Amino acid sequence: MIPLTFSATLLVILTVLIFLGLGQKIIKGMRLTNNSALIIILTMILGHFLPTINLNTHFALNLGALGPIFVVVYLLTTTSKFERIRALLVSVLVFLLVFLTDKILPLDPGLLDPVFSAGIFSGFLAYFWGRSRRSAFIAGILGILITDLVNQLELWLIGIPQQTIIGSGGLFSSMIISPFIAVLIAEIMGETRERLHAVLGGENHE
Amino acid sequence: MSKKSITITLFLSFFLCGRFASCTAEETWSRPLPAGEFYTLYDEDQNLLLETGHQIHLKDQYLSGDNRLFEVVHVDEEKKVATANFVEEIELKIFSWTDIQEELGLSVIEAASKEQKRGKIALYHTHNAESYMPTDGSDSINGKGGVHKVGTVFSEALSNMGIEVLYSERLHLPHDRGAYRRSRETVLELLSKNPDAIFDLHRDAAPKSAYAIQLGDEWMTSIQFVVGRQNQNLGINRKYAQSLKKIADDLYPGLIKGIFYGKGNYNQDLTPLSLLLEVGAHTNSRDAAERGISLFAEVVDYYFYGPSAEASGVGQSKVARRSIFGLVIFITSGTIVFYIINVGGFKSAWKRLSTSLSRLKVK
Numbered sequence: 247m248i249p250l251t252f253s254a255t256l257l258v259i260l261t262v263l264i265f266l267g268l269g270q271k272i273i274k275g276m277r278l279t280n281n282s283a284l285i286i287i288l289t290m291i292l293g294h295f296l297p298t299i300n301l302n303t304h305f306a307l308n309l310g311a312l313g314p315i316f317v318v319v320y321l322l323t324t325t326s327k328f329e330r331i332r333a334l335l336v337s338v339l340v341f342l343l344v345f346l347t348d349k350i351l352p353l354d355p356g357l358l359d360p361v362f363s364a365g366i367f368s369g370f371l372a373y374f375w376g377r378s379r380r381s382a383f384i385a386g387i388l389g390i391l392i393t394d395l396v397n398q399l400e401l402w403l404i405g406i407p408q409q410t411i412i413g414s415g416g417l418f419s420s421m422i423i424s425p426f427i428a429v430l431i432a433e434i435m436g437e438t439r440e441r442l443h444a445v446l447g448g449e450n451h452e
Numbered sequence: 453m454s455k456k457s458i459t460i461t462l463f464l465s466f467f468l469c470g471r472f473a474s475c476t477a478e479e480t481w482s483r484p485l486p487a488g489e490f491y492t493l494y495d496e497d498q499n500l501l502l503e504t505g506h507q508i509h510l511k512d513q514y515l516s517g518d519n520r521l522f523e524v525v526h527v528d529e530e531k532k533v534a535t536a537n538f539v540e541e542i543e544l545k546i547f548s549w550t551d552i553q554e555e556l557g558l559s560v561i562e563a564a565s566k567e568q569k570r571g572k573i574a575l576y577h578t579h580n581a582e583s584y585m586p587t588d589g590s591d592s593i594n595g596k597g598g599v600h601k602v603g604t605v606f607s608e609a610l611s612n613m614g615i616e617v618l619y620s621e622r623l624h625l626p627h628d629r630g631a632y633r634r635s636r637e638t639v640l641e642l643l644s645k646n647p648d649a650i651f652d653l654h655r656d657a658a659p660k661s662a663y664a665i666q667l668g669d670e671w672m673t674s675i676q677f678v679v680g681r682q683n684q685n686l687g688i689n690r691k692y693a694q695s696l697k698k699i700a701d702d703l704y705p706g707l708i709k710g711i712f713y714g715k716g717n718y719n720q721d722l723t724p725l726s727l728l729l730e731v732g733a734h735t736n737s738r739d740a741a742e743r744g745i746s747l748f749a750e751v752v753d754y755y756f757y758g759p760s761a762e763a764s765g766v767g768q769s770k771v772a773r774r775s776i777f778g779l780v781i782f783i784t785s786g787t788i789v790f791y792i793i794n795v796g797g798f799k800s801a802w803k804r805l806s807t808s809l810s811r812l813k814v815k
Binding site for chain 2: 279282288344345347348351353354355357359360361390397401404406418419
């Protein structure tokens, strides 16, 4: 049986602890309560254990994907219309960037690892376009979901019978990693900007 | 949202769209390096070290067939030529499987019974379309390419030795860099079945001579290991790859062409006993690749279940028990404990949860 290294274990545990303990500001930025943030994370963790259901020859659904999809729906329905549109637009842009970099950049994962690219794009785009942690989180999940759907369309058009599994891989899949990377990037950029303002004596706009 | 942000976003999108629009569908499918294009790596004295379809980056390393380690110091992207400096001569050692398990800090337990001597080996293909031009008629086939047939031969060779093979032929198309994101799901699925090791089978894009070897009377292709430098398992991956090479060097000298330590993680961050194999190049015949991989199956058997495992003193009957599921349970428990501590004890945690639940009910 293949084990995971201690460092990987530690990294994941630290990430979870950061989200919960040190992530108060992030949770506040996403306008969530501690409890709803905890439920979101637990839903994603527990989703790892859920099975995959065959829908048809082109799609299968890992029930674990229902967690992130539920979270996206929840975040979209509990925000303003303006932010909802912005989050959806950022998601489409993230999809475009992921899709195009998948095609343009070399096949090797060296530059801008495809597993993390959606998270990176979501974090930067959502921050530059309104400093929104909520949009970053939503785009991290939706960007991957849309990319998967478009890839399936691409294969269908050229007649390749490949089944796309929506949301498989649980905790370690791009769909789960990306929103957290996105929020962390948005947060780090926000913090850096705030501190730079403080150091330079500027006014804090956050 | 400021005008500046919108401008930056739109510029980025249009720039990428423009680049993409100039590629035809054929170019997209045959990326990154069409037939005839490959990177060449030379040492300081301009001796040829490596020809490969892998993009070579600064600080990548290459362990040559004769166990000399080089580090890339210069890359000419236009000509696809790189230069590497000699670092040191490596005396390969065999780190047994159980030694590696112990190094990971895992508890070692009695597991396999005498009847069940051999364990499971997992195989998959990230780049399903890869094929062998002389026998498959193309270097890339939309769907299951020639590399799948090489995988089948590898799988059968392992099975014939009594090893249970978890062979996933799931497709991760289109043949682009997103394939590593899609194959991540396959790796995780295979890992949940607790294999002893996992191999991602590819074929390289290089001239015929780069991989063609003669062992005994037979012509076949050599195999190159690829290890991602950007993964936290690099140290153990390195020992594992070098151990396999050492055994192969003893059993079939020349079968392992070398070890390329490249930029990226190739999903090897998920487990330390994961290896990417380049079985020949698109210019070699698939038959030659099949002969090469058949011999490699013996190397795998020797390392995991043969004299190498027995020599470690604890033998093959001891394996580590932790799995990805154990890790997830551990994280979940840690999260709950941390939450309880964070809110000031069981009572507060329960009170908060009850309040939240009652609010949900009211809604």
